[in-house]
Amino acid sequence: MEVIVHKYGGTSVGTPDKIRNVARRVKEVKDNGYEVVVIVSAMGHTTDELIDLMNKVTDNPDPREYDMLVSTGEQVSAALLAMALQAQGCPAVSLTGGQAGVVTEDIYKKARIKDIKLDRIKKELKAGKVVVVTGFQGVDSQGDIITIGRGGSDTSAVAIAAALHAQVCDIYTDVDGVYTTDPRICPDAKKLKYVSYEEMLELASLGAQVLHPRSVECASIYNMVIHLRSSQKEIEGTYIMSPERIIEEGGKMEKKEAVRGIALDENIAKIGIFKVPDKPGTAARLFGALAADKINVDMIVQSIHTAGSQADMAFTVDKPDLKKAVAITEKIAKELGAEGVVSDSDVSKVSLVGIGMVSQPGTASKMFAALSGEKINIQMISTSEIKVSCIIKAEQGKQAVQLLHKAFGLDKVA
Amino acid sequence: MEVIVHKYGGTSVGTPDKIRNVARRVKEVKDNGYEVVVIVSAMGHTTDELIDLMNKVTDNPDPREYDMLVSTGEQVSAALLAMALQAQGCPAVSLTGGQAGVVTEDIYKKARIKDIKLDRIKKELKAGKVVVVTGFQGVDSQGDIITIGRGGSDTSAVAIAAALHAQVCDIYTDVDGVYTTDPRICPDAKKLKYVSYEEMLELASLGAQVLHPRSVECASIYNMVIHLRSSQKEIEGTYIMSPERIIEEGGKMEKKEAVRGIALDENIAKIGIFKVPDKPGTAARLFGALAADKINVDMIVQSIHTAGSQADMAFTVDKPDLKKAVAITEKIAKELGAEGVVSDSDVSKVSLVGIGMVSQPGTASKMFAALSGEKINIQMISTSEIKVSCIIKAEQGKQAVQLLHKAFGLDKVA
Numbered sequence: 010m011e012v013i014v015h016k017y018g019g020t021s022v023g024t025p026d027k028i029r030n031v032a033r034r035v036k037e038v039k040d041n042g043y044e045v046v047v048i049v050s051a052m053g054h055t056t057d058e059l060i061d062l063m064n065k066v067t068d069n070p071d072p073r074e075y076d077m078l079v080s081t082g083e084q085v086s087a088a089l090l091a092m093a094l095q096a097q098g099c100p101a102v103s104l105t106g107g108q109a110g111v112v113t114e115d116i117y118k119k120a121r122i123k124d125i126k127l128d129r130i131k132k133e134l135k136a137g138k139v140v141v142v143t144g145f146q147g148v149d150s151q152g153d154i155i156t157i158g159r160g161g162s163d164t165s166a167v168a169i170a171a172a173l174h175a176q177v178c179d180i181y182t183d184v185d186g187v188y189t190t191d192p193r194i195c196p197d198a199k200k201l202k203y204v205s206y207e208e209m210l211e212l213a214s215l216g217a218q219v220l221h222p223r224s225v226e227c228a229s230i231y232n233m234v235i236h237l238r239s240s241q242k243e244i245e246g247t248y249i250m251s252p253e254r255i256i257e258e259g260g261k262m263e264k265k266e267a268v269r270g271i272a273l274d275e276n277i278a279k280i281g282i283f284k285v286p287d288k289p290g291t292a293a294r295l296f297g298a299l300a301a302d303k304i305n306v307d308m309i310v311q312s313i314h315t316a317g318s319q320a321d322m323a324f325t326v327d328k329p330d331l332k333k334a335v336a337i338t339e340k341i342a343k344e345l346g347a348e349g350v351v352s353d354s355d356v357s358k359v360s361l362v363g364i365g366m367v368s369q370p371g372t373a374s375k376m377f378a379a380l381s382g383e384k385i386n387i388q389m390i391s392t393s394e395i396k397v398s399c400i401i402k403a404e405q406g407k408q409a410v411q412l413l414h415k416a417f418g419l420d421k422v423a
Numbered sequence: 424m425e426v427i428v429h430k431y432g433g434t435s436v437g438t439p440d441k442i443r444n445v446a447r448r449v450k451e452v453k454d455n456g457y458e459v460v461v462i463v464s465a466m467g468h469t470t471d472e473l474i475d476l477m478n479k480v481t482d483n484p485d486p487r488e489y490d491m492l493v494s495t496g497e498q499v500s501a502a503l504l505a506m507a508l509q510a511q512g513c514p515a516v517s518l519t520g521g522q523a524g525v526v527t528e529d530i531y532k533k534a535r536i537k538d539i540k541l542d543r544i545k546k547e548l549k550a551g552k553v554v555v556v557t558g559f560q561g562v563d564s565q566g567d568i569i570t571i572g573r574g575g576s577d578t579s580a581v582a583i584a585a586a587l588h589a590q591v592c593d594i595y596t597d598v599d600g601v602y603t604t605d606p607r608i609c610p611d612a613k614k615l616k617y618v619s620y621e622e623m624l625e626l627a628s629l630g631a632q633v634l635h636p637r638s639v640e641c642a643s644i645y646n647m648v649i650h651l652r653s654s655q656k657e658i659e660g661t662y663i664m665s666p667e668r669i670i671e672e673g674g675k676m677e678k679k680e681a682v683r684g685i686a687l688d689e690n691i692a693k694i695g696i697f698k699v700p701d702k703p704g705t706a707a708r709l710f711g712a713l714a715a716d717k718i719n720v721d722m723i724v725q726s727i728h729t730a731g732s733q734a735d736m737a738f739t740v741d742k743p744d745l746k747k748a749v750a751i752t753e754k755i756a757k758e759l760g761a762e763g764v765v766s767d768s769d770v771s772k773v774s775l776v777g778i779g780m781v782s783q784p785g786t787a788s789k790m791f792a793a794l795s796g797e798k799i800n801i802q803m804i805s806t807s808e809i810k811v812s813c814i815i816k817a818e819q820g821k822q823a824v825q826l827l828h829k830a831f832g833l834d835k836v837a
Contacts, residue, residue: 075502077517096482
């Protein structure tokens with residue numbers, strides 16, 4: 010029997026009514042002769058409420074206890090969904106990450122999934138039950154509860170779908186697909202039928218937060234098709250798959266557009282170090298220290314300083330990590346004999362993403378021209394084969410997205 | 424190093440402030456050189472809120488999913504208490520029932536604790552940590568979460584204290600001890616310094632709901648002293664121990680009083696069966712069927728009917744079980760050829776409890792006289808060596824307690 014994996018986000022299971030609605034959709038799939046595994050997030054704002062409660066108890070929560078606390082949110086929604094299914098006459102069982110065999114690294118709050126031991130899931134599927142699994146969590150070798158980072162339920166879903174060799178992993182959410190840019194910023198943004206993993210990865214990393222980046226990475230490793238779709242409307246969403254598969258599926262037409270989408274990331278901050286003595290190993294030392302503290306560094310720009318063998322470096326981190334990152338950077342800067350460290354959290358990153366950009370060299374310069382035409386100053390630039398990102402002032406972010414969306418004709422995508 | 428076991432109920436950990444307060448008390452004990460294990464209930468009304476949520480999803484929840492759902496309440500409070508301890512500089516770790524090695528029977532919602540595998544608790548104590556354990560739950564042989572019935576956190580605490588060979592199990596609650604009767608009914612009720620297991624068991628079973636009966640039973644099996652005390656006021660509460668130990672501790676004086684306390688149980692309902700053919704095995708068949716459905720039957724009264732070899736039987740069950748119990752009783756009554764079944768949920772049970780009653784035969788008749796003197800009609804009577812219970816009309820319950828409290832001089836206990 011073919012296995013279907015569904016994932017429902019927090020908004021989709023936010024109320025008892027919505028949970029019953031999800032149960033109805035899941036039951037339909039089961040009744041059509043499939044084995045169904047459902048991964049759920051915590052209801053609505055549960056995780057935030059638990060964190061609020063925590064903040065009233067301590068300023069400095071232990072990561073282990075944090076995981077113990079927040080993992081309860083998914084346990085509640087999983088149990089309720091299993092009950093809702095049973096109430097509709099559909100046999101079901103809920104499993105915690107640990108019971109479902111999700112084994113993670115021994116790193117609290119941000120662990121990666123190491124393995125999925127399928128015995129229990131397979132046993133329950135064989136017994137004719139829909140299996141509801143708590144997203145966002147697993148257990149370590151000691152049996153302690155470990156969460157895999159916020160938004161990690163997407164990753165749980167893809168990993169479980171891959172382990173079960175499912176055809177597709179349906180991720181239900183409160184948007185109905187991937188758009189050329191955020192429709193709240195550009196009302197004429199268009200929904201895309203197909204997006205490649207690489208493009209989605211860039212879009213997700215860059216602030217189009219419909220899907221957790223790690224889930225896309227995981228899907229690309231296992232070549233798992235993700236169908237990102239609405240939990241409210243019964244319409245097709247966006248398929249995230251390999252470029253080869255997109256072409257097979259008849260998505261050739263879209264390759265014509267060099268730029269597939271525009272993303273805005275308002276959750277970043279910029280750090281600069283001046284006059285770092287230009288010796289081998291300096292970058293490794295700085296970014297090694299940041300990585301050791303699990304700080305994600307995104308854009309890195311280094312330029313040789315004109316006066317002598319010194320370099321200026323600049324990089325971006327997530328806003329919540331800024332304070333910690335600055336402290337580490339200042340310490341390393343001192344050790345390296347650099348002149349000073351500055352930081353700025355009043356910035357945004359606007360990015361063009363598209364596989365087609367590889368073969369269309371003029372894209373970046375067209376972007377710079379469009380921005381400067383509207384007096385938007387570019388503070389940092391970073392390019393890869395499928396994207397161009399610019400750091401600009403935070404207050405100009407939305408304007409930049411709107412003008413680029415138009416400049417690259419994305420308002421006219423079929 | 425000596426181990427101290429504390430248990431804090433839902434009211435005591437009801438808010439972040441209260442959790443910090445509990446942490447302060449626990450840290451004091453730890454700082455005095457003890458190893459400390461703390462068992463916690465869910466915060467305030469969390470369990471009821473989860474059940475409300477559940478009732479909006481289904482009328483007929485699966486017991487397995489019920490346990491999965493409600494067990495999250497204790498996980499939240501345990502994690503928060505561990506964080507609060509850490510914030511006060513006291514190393515701590517929270518453990519779920521499963522992680523703490525609490526193994527139960529494979530019966531959802533009402534399991535008994537089978538075993539406590541102490542490896543993890545001992546390891547954490549050895550590492551110098553306060554161990555916070557979720558009350559009310561364990562895991563079965565399959566690793567599924569099992570709760571042990573409402574109020575079961577008391578039982579968790581006593582079982583863990585017994586397994587650790589603790590000197591005493593301190594149960595902190597929102598009352599400051601055991602009183603001669605409910606002070607809300609009798610303002611002149613007096614706090615008792617010592618109560619024997621048997622008396623406490625009767626008092627708890629009979630509606631003085633300060634302590635879960637099963638926890639007292641468990642304590643009596645392992646001869647574990649329970650110190651029931653206030654989580655708000657730092658004063659001594661009531662010690663629950665064996666009669667021998669009470670005498671050792673200088674509690675002899677209290678043996679003089681035949682009646683130690685008066686309890687009112689308003690959570691009961693009465694079922695009667697008329698003209699049951701008086702054959703061997705009829706009682707076993709009826710009460711066996713009720714027991715098979717986990718319905719607790721309390722008082723049972725049987726009287727030979729005057730006309731022929733037929734008996735009338737009456738018994739009481741917990742109010743929430745009434746509907747189910749009546750259905751079972753009607754089915755069995757039909758099979759047995761009984762004439763009919765009646766039920767009444769508008770009743771209360773008032774009871775006198777005291778070890779001294781064994782040697783004071785006039786107690787029961789004094790009780791009946793006191794009740795009839797105030798025109799309170801007695802519907803059923805049941806006596807044991809240490810208690811006398813009467814079923815009366817619900818509306819007369821409080822009045823009965825007040826007049827008996829006075830009649831037996833409990834308002835004058837030192």
